[in-house]
Amino acid sequence: MKIMVARIPEEGSDYKGDESGSIIGVEQEQFIRNPKDVHYELHAQRVSDELVVRGMLDVDVDLQCARCSEFFSTTVSVSDFLRAYPAPEGTDSVDLTDDFREEILLHMPGFPVCSEGCKGVCPQCGVDLNKGSCTCKTEDGPSAWSALDGLNL
Numbered sequence: 313m314k315i316m317v318a319r320i321p322e323e324g325s326d327y328k329g330d331e332s333g334s335i336i337g338v339e340q341e342q343f344i345r346n347p348k349d350v351h352y353e354l355h356a357q358r359v360s361d362e363l364v365v366r367g368m369l370d371v372d373v374d375l376q377c378a379r380c381s382e383f384f385s386t387t388v389s390v391s392d393f394l395r396a397y398p399a400p401e402g403t404d405s406v407d408l409t410d411d412f413r414e415e416i417l418l419h420m421p422g423f424p425v426c427s428e429g430c431k432g433v434c435p436q437c438g439v440d441l442n443k444g445s446c447t448c449k450t451e452d453g454p455s456a457w458s459a460l461d462g463l464n465l
């Protein structure tokens with residue numbers, strides 16, 4: 313998204329719209345799929361030789377649940393977008409696209425879960441415990457930790 317600096321009045325300008333989700337470049341990210349449009353609502357104002365842009369972004373994406381590995385739809389929001397760009401006299405435009413991408417990736421949850429109650433997969437047989445149960449005794453059987461205790465390091 314580009315802001316045409318010369319057109320901004322002294323009191324600043326508001327920008328509202330959508331950018332293609334392809335700007336996020338999720339092809340590289342194995343845990344993120346199907347980004348929809350990135351919605352932005354921003355206010356840009358010139359402050360001396362800088363263009364100060366603040367506002368919010370949000371985008372609907374599919375994230376992979378860290379517990380059960382299923383993809384689920386969620387919204388990633390950036391409520392505190394704030395950047396200053398050098399914009400001396402004669403600056404034509406300022407491009408915010410890279411910063412949109414960076415902020416959205418920064419605001420992705422580090423441990424996404426499809427729901428608070430997600431049971432995850434059985435660590436022994438790999439069955440998705442949200443969809444059914446397995447015969448492994450994960451509750452009272454030996455845990456991965458007690459197996460580690462038995463290791464003589």
Ligand SMILES: [Zn+2]
Pocket residue numbers: 377378379380381382425426427430431432
């Ligand atoms: Zn899950």
